Amino acid sequence: MKRFQRIAGYLVAAALVGYFLWFASSNLDIRVLHELLTPPVIGTLIVAALAYAAIIPVTGWAWARLLAAQGESWPVSWLTAVLAVTQLAKYLPGNIAQHAGRAGLAMREGMAGKSVAITVLQETVLAVAASLIVGVSMLAASEPGLAQLPDGVRPVLAWVVPILLLSVLFLSTVHLSPARLATSPTRAMRLLGKAGGLPGARIALPALAAYAFNYLLIGSGLWLLARSAELPAALDLPLITAAFALSWLLGFLAPGAPAGLGVREGILIVLLAGVGSDGELLAFVLLARATTMLGDVINFLLGSLWLSLTRRIAR
Template sequence: MGAGGYVAIAALAGLYGASNLLLAFGWQRLLHHLGASVSRSWAIHAYAISQLAKYVPGNIFQFAGRQAIGVAAGIGNAPLAKSTAYELAFLIIGGVLFSPLVLPLIVANAPNWLGWISFVVVLASALWLATIVGADFGVAAVFYVAFLALSGLVFAAAFGLAGGSVDFGSHPAIAGAYALAWLVGLVTPGAPAGIGVREAVLLFLLGGLSSGPVILLAVVIGRAITVLGDLLFFAGGQLAGRFYRMTKEQR
């Protein structure tokens, strides 16, 4: 890659880092639904600080860290634990919702529009069901699905940078493959940030689009983007924490 490729990676890392705000906003909505109202700046700070712990082997310490930060801020253990359970449910269901998009990758001669239509139908149904539970649930669901969609599109761009298919019609399938790979990495015990697991799933799902070396380069670029994005989100969380403390002192 030339200089333009590295600039694109930096831009995609910034976009991915910003997309993590959607996770923090979704978590804030879940806490509000559970009776624990917190400010947006505090939610960003707590989420960003704890999120780096997902790179520690075990794949659970980001949740434990968020629990500890919330308890230190005076939030009860029960709503924090429930918010984590709800968040995991939203992320798992959200990842599954993207599965229709990969139909063209695993079913011979399946048209792209079939995956699109199936995805829209199941997504609309799931969001409608979430709003029945409560307004906060519905908004949180939108935030989590939007994060997964943005993450998938970022990887589709990384796939193009690696020399993979740049056909716009294949981008939804690539994004759906990434969402499924992200989900498998999330639920695999012991895999820090899904390392190794996510890449193996992508190699399997994208094997029909490009050669193995291209896919491997794409997953390396994608991993670099997510790590840099998480670091940027962590830095942004520090700024959000300072803003929260300043606002609290002025009251």
């Protein structure tokens, strides 16, 4: 079953990459791209990249809280540096190099392997939950986004959003310790215990808020970039934020391409279809990819510098 799911995921990813490549080859206009590369757009691109890069310190803060629940105490600055220097590894095929590098650096400095595994798993679950909350909520808040939906879907969002939000918030408040779950007669609950249990509201809710803030931060940067590039006004802040959050989620569920290259672009084009011409949408997704890649480079350079300085201080 797992093999079938993995194969299906790769097929979906390949289809999205193929769709994006076809879309790009059909609508790429070098003149339009050249017109976008003006000083104001380039300046805003740097600002958007810095906003994207800022999600790493936020994630480092959340990771510190998750580690604290496992009895581990680490400086947020060091955790942020570890996250920053391993981001570029996600551009390697397989999408696991960044996690392997992160685990390797952390364990080399004395972090328990179990703590790394548990907190990365909890981070993934909370980040997925945050992407759902932000994506669906922002889509419901966007008039251009709602206009794209079939008439029957719009009223559904009116009750889906609060139910989703309340459900995630409720689950985030539940505290089930590994020790308590270890004695459960249910195998699923024992497995949950081995995965770290449920950390409870004191740990989960701030981390969930941090991951949700990350999507809002990225969306804000991309919206500023769209305005600077004079792309259609229908690409408003809620819609761009929703599209990025949902494309991250769907790209996560359909792995295969390094850093989601082509996959997330294909999803973005599908989600934004109808709010601009094909050429304008292509320009936006290319600018969005340039933003995230530049942000990853900025993080790598700053993280490498920080780790180098802290090693020298330790010596």
